[in-house]
Amino acid sequence: MRVTVKLFAFFRDGRFKEEGREYSTGTVVGDIVDELGIGRDEVGVVMINSLQRSLQSPIADGDVVAIFPMIGGG
């Protein structure tokens, strides 16, 4: 299935801003994060089709998945 993945802030470094990608049925957001080499503990907000979801949320064909980093400095 085809999914649009959007990355934000420093997650774009060496990766991409937005990309259409192929995934198999049963893929969850955490699998995408792993595939992109992002540490799960680095992830903040995750959205599917503009609604907040979690790393455990399954994705479906045509979904837009947005992955935001956790920003914690002060």
Place this chain on the structure above:
Amino acid sequence: MDRLDDFIRQRAAASTIALIDAREAAATFGRTLPEVEEQALLLDIMPLRYRRNGLGCREQLRLLRARVAVIGCGGLGGSVAAQLARIGIGRLRLVDPDCFEEHNLNRQQFATVASLSRPKTETARTVIRSINPAVIVEAIVRPFSEADIEAVDIVLDGLDDAGKRLELAAYCNKLSRPLVHGAVREWHGQTGIATSRNRLMATLYPNVREGSASKPPVNVLAPTVTLIAAIQAAETCKLILGLDSPLKRSWMLCDLLEDVFEHIPA
């Protein structure tokens, strides 16, 4: 009070009163400078320092009577505190257990070579007094507690640790205090207003546990800190003045590499 009122009216020029006259009034009538400035505003006379804020005396009076806690007085907290003092927030409670270290010099408002090894909040209080002596500043050198939140109307997030932010948000939720959030990393920052309704902190830090072990400090640039702190200061004033803000309904991600500001529904 009548004699103080007469003095203020007599010294007022073009509906403003200068600092030197306000100080003389305080000394003459045994009042504090904040008390004199409050009385002037009640008489529709603006302390000269605030004239260029462009606010009315009633609005300025609301700022003067506000009590704000700045939790964490490093990058974000220091910059926010300086801005709030300039705009005329009457009471600032600065809370931070730390002293300045050399690696703070790249971005922290009150970090100077002379202030290294000195408590951040006490240094901030000294500088703020030189900026605006009419602001009452409490410098607290210890980790924040529930009492710090209870003592104020609005809380500013100047922390650098997600677990501590959740702890702070829990106090704010319990005591129904709005928490003006800010966080930064490299060229990126985020900001928003956390309330007991939107549970913003749980949204932003879904994979963090309250009070969890601190992560190593992240890299932060001064422009990112200044930008996010400026938004936090503006949002604080808007809350005090009763002005609406998109950040009550969304949080904002700021990207200084792309110069993009995105609102994301809270």
